[in-house]
Amino acid sequence: MEATATEVKNKFGKFSDIARSEPVIVEKTGRKTIVLIAFEEYERLTQIEDAYWAEKAARAEADGYVGSEESMAFISGKHA
Secondary structure (H helix, E strand, O other): OEHHHHHHHHOOOHHHHHHOOOEEEEOOOOOEEEEEHHHHHHHHHHHHHHHHHHHHHHHHHHOOOOOHHHHHHHHOOOOO
């Protein structure tokens, strides 16, 4: 569903109810600017993103990435 920012402002309750079951794309001055989504969907997306970055970090570590602290110690000559 799509709505203008003015419509959402004037009928926020209606659009927040709709956003519980489907995203509401909000346009301002003819541009799509934000999306209203249910909090549960936000949490689900956040968990997916967290899992993605955790996997990327685990792969980097497995591939030998040593991290910023170790890198800075090496650069500064304080490595073992």
